[in-house]
Amino acid sequence: MVQPAADFGRPGAAALLKLLAPYPGRAAMAWRVALICALTALVTSAYGTPEAAISAYAVFFLNRPDRLTSALLSVAMLLLVTVLLGLVLIVAICVLDDPVWRVASIALLSIGLLFVTSASKLRPVGAIVAMIVGFALDKLGSVPFGEVATRALLYVWLMVAIPIGIAICVNLILAPSPRRLACRELAKRLRLAARSLNDPNAARDGLAACLRQGDAQIGTWLKLSVVEGSSVRADAGALKQAVSSTLAILVAADLAAHEPSGRLPAAFSAPIIETLEEMADMLDAGGYPVDIELDLPADSNLTPLMRIAVASLRDAIVGFAAVESEAAPAQSPPRRGGFFLPDAFTNPDHIRYAFKTTVAAMFCYLLYSQLDWPGIHTCFITVYMVSLGTTAETVEKLTLRIAGCLIGALLGTAAIVYVMPGLTSVGELMGVVLIGAWLSAWVAFGSPRISYAGFQIAFAFFLCVIQGAAPGFDLTLARDRTIGILLGNVVVYLVFTRVWPVSIAVRIDATLAALQQQWMRLTALGQTTTRRAQAASAMAQYGALAQDLALAHYEPSWVRPAPQWIAERQRTLAELGALEGPMFLLAERSTGDAAIGAWLRRLTGAASPEPTEVGQTIRPNPDRKDATTDALTAAVRVALINLGNARLIKLKHGSSGGATKEQNTHEPT
Incomplete structure (x- = not known):
């Protein structure tokens, strides 16, 4: 469990290839996201909604591994967008006729929303919210006020509502339940422990990765399984104990596998490995093991470390799902704070983040407006997607997004040149979207170290190939949108590294x-x-x-x-x-x-x-x-x-x- 100092640097080519390796559930997640994107392309083509590429891209923010979280997130996003568009309509009534006030309202709303983003629990989606408000006001400025503007707002709502509706339907049908994911993760960890006892070198990285992931996600899945109904409360309590026991098994297996004087003889390791494999099979089947018997020889001839490993493994396996007695009162977890962070109104970095991001976004907005070059409006969107609280995170995200943008633009341009001219129907366009979305989702829903690149691949690819209600072949459009993405990245880099830089x-x-x-x-x-x-x-x-x-x-x-x-x-x-x-x-x-x-x-x-x-x-x-x-x-x-x-x-x-x-x-x- 020791991490050498050399492992803290940037990942090399071998490490990047390892990050792209498959793991259980990754392919299913990629196919599910790709299917939703393809269906979104179909529906937006049928209704002729504008900015269909952004509708397809929104799918990447609406999906989680389990069906309940995905559905709840989608519903929450729809309600939030509905409220925001109502806010935009109110603001638009007051400022739409005056360009100066419209620009000022975009800036002020951006600062306010980004401050709340940085200083509250809205952080995961706050920047997207600010981008939607600013983008909607910008689009309303290009149409006459009245019925046309109202219809434009309706199309903006549809731009988000279409992928949300499709995502809810597909996830409820295809996505696994929270309990299924929790049991599958526990089974994976037990098999890793068994494999490490059998061949320490084969499972070293996987064992360390499980320990570094923690148990928070599994605990969340178990709570959601009770809400969803896939687990009764008694099962949830037993599975919670199983999570606790699995951690003890992993630590003991790590000791037995990687310490020379703690390595177990075959007489001890063989029955433990067999038992762990049987327990993993039960969890994969949707149940959990109880009344486990583990017969081991006497440990009087073992070294102290061997005895520790054997005792820890035996106790954790035998009491794997036995709920701990409540004789001793449980320690109450620390009380969670409210909506705002404790330092929300004392830490100047929150308002500085809001101000820096808004300055970068408004610079891009004024630049393409004054140049009369609306094709590069993606620079405005990119600013909100890239900016983060610290300089290190922003530059890392920026690096990944530039790489992803170039890859996505290359794939999109190749599709326009070699594939799109041969397409004759929306169904064939769906196939192109499906392939591009699957490749992007494979990267985006893998390791956090490369996930941002996957999001940017999807963004650039969709902007190139989804140009309207039918297959498009305009290379100029793809060029302008790519230039906009790269420009937005450069502006964010210059602002966040020169103006109030926040070191990690x-x-x-x-x-x-x-x-x-x-x-x-x-x-x-x-x-x-x-x-x-x-x-x-x-x-x-x-x-x-x-x-x-x-x-x-x-x-x-x-x-x-x-x-x-x-x-x-x-x-x-x-x-x-x-x-x-x-x-x-x-x-x-x-x-x-x-x-x-x-x-x-x-x-x-x-x-x-x-x-x-x-x-x-x-x-x-x-x-x-x-x-x-x-x-x-x-x-x-x-x-x-x-x-x-x-x-x-x-x-x-x-x-x-x-x-x-x-x-x-x-x-x-």
Whole structure:
């Protein structure tokens, strides 16, 4: 579970190819999105609605892996757009006849909506909302007020309502239920644990990826399954316990697979692997295993780390779906805040983000208006799609979008030149849209590291090939729209790197401190499911923090923190990753183990009162009586502490040897 510092840089060609590799559910998601896009092209062609390419592109924002979230998101988006268009109509009545006031209203509404976007839970869709309002006011400015303008607003509503209606129908029919996805993810994790016990090298990356994903998405699916009716509350409670047990299985399997002195003999690993495979089959079938029996030999001849792995695997497997007793009151999770973030009205970065994005968008708007070049209006749309809170995120997104734009424009131009002239019907156009949408969705709904490129491929491709109610062949239109996308990207880069640039360094330090506090709080949690949920959240936070450190390389030199600063945070994060397994296993066996606090204080530079200094071998003290010896034998606790210390030694000295060579000096107990 240790992440080398070399893994924090930009992905190479091999890593990019790995990000494009298939995984369960990816092809189904791509085909579902492609089908909705093709049907959207059909309906918009039948009704002759304008901007059909944007209708097809909106599909990418309306779909999630499960059918309930997709349907709820679609309905919420339709209601939001309806309210916004009502707002646009009210504003248009007052300002439509005066170009100056129309431009001013676009700017003021943009600033207000973008501020709310940055400072509230509207962040995922707020920029799109601001873009719709500005784009609608712009379009209304080109038509006479009255019935024509009202009809134009109706077409804008249809532009969004058509893909929403099709998405709801297709998702309710084809998309899997939340419970199905939760069970499938648990089954995948159990099979990865079994594969790692059988062949550690074959499952190393997959095991680490599961630990970094956390359990939040699975927990959300289980809650939605109760709302949807695919799970009764009793099943949801058992499956929630299964999520908790799966985390313990993954951590124990990681220890047994990747620590030389923890690798299990075949007499132990074989029955565990067989049981895990059977459990995975039950989950794939839609159920979950209960009353599990696991017969293992006596562990008296195993090393301490082997005994830890066996005990953890046995306990988690046997009690896989057994709901924990409520004898001890559960720790109530921290109360969630309201609609606005805690620093919404104190952090100047929120209003600065709104102002910068609006300035970039209005520059593009005035540029194509004064040049009388409406074909590049996509620069205005692109500004809202690309801008993010920090410079690093904006530049990364911009880089991916430029690459995606060039790929999408190339595919779209090739389709116009070689495919479109031979098309004679809307059905054939649907086929072209289906293929382009599938390729884009395969990228967009894969890893977050490349997903933005997939969205941009779809945007550029649709703008090229969907030119109206019938197959179009206008290369000038495709050229202008591509130029607009590239122009919007350049403008955003110049504004966000020169005007109040926000480095991702501030967020990295805050997240790192919060991550250390998460592990510190873990020592005080007595209930197993609550403690494991906290550990899963911390492991997922580690992955997000590692991604932020990788994003720091995208910042220009005058914004990016010093290399030494990045190296120090990488080292601290790697040390936390090295200690995750030992801290989790210590907390599993004893509440409030002092060794965890000592490690964490050492990472922050504080003095450690415990004798756990790096490089010091801990020997059991038979005279010492504390909370740890009540639940864990001294030899096992010592093995875990020495495991953590040995991993820190490896990171400190860059040793190429095994992380736990000194573990072999302990006699089996």
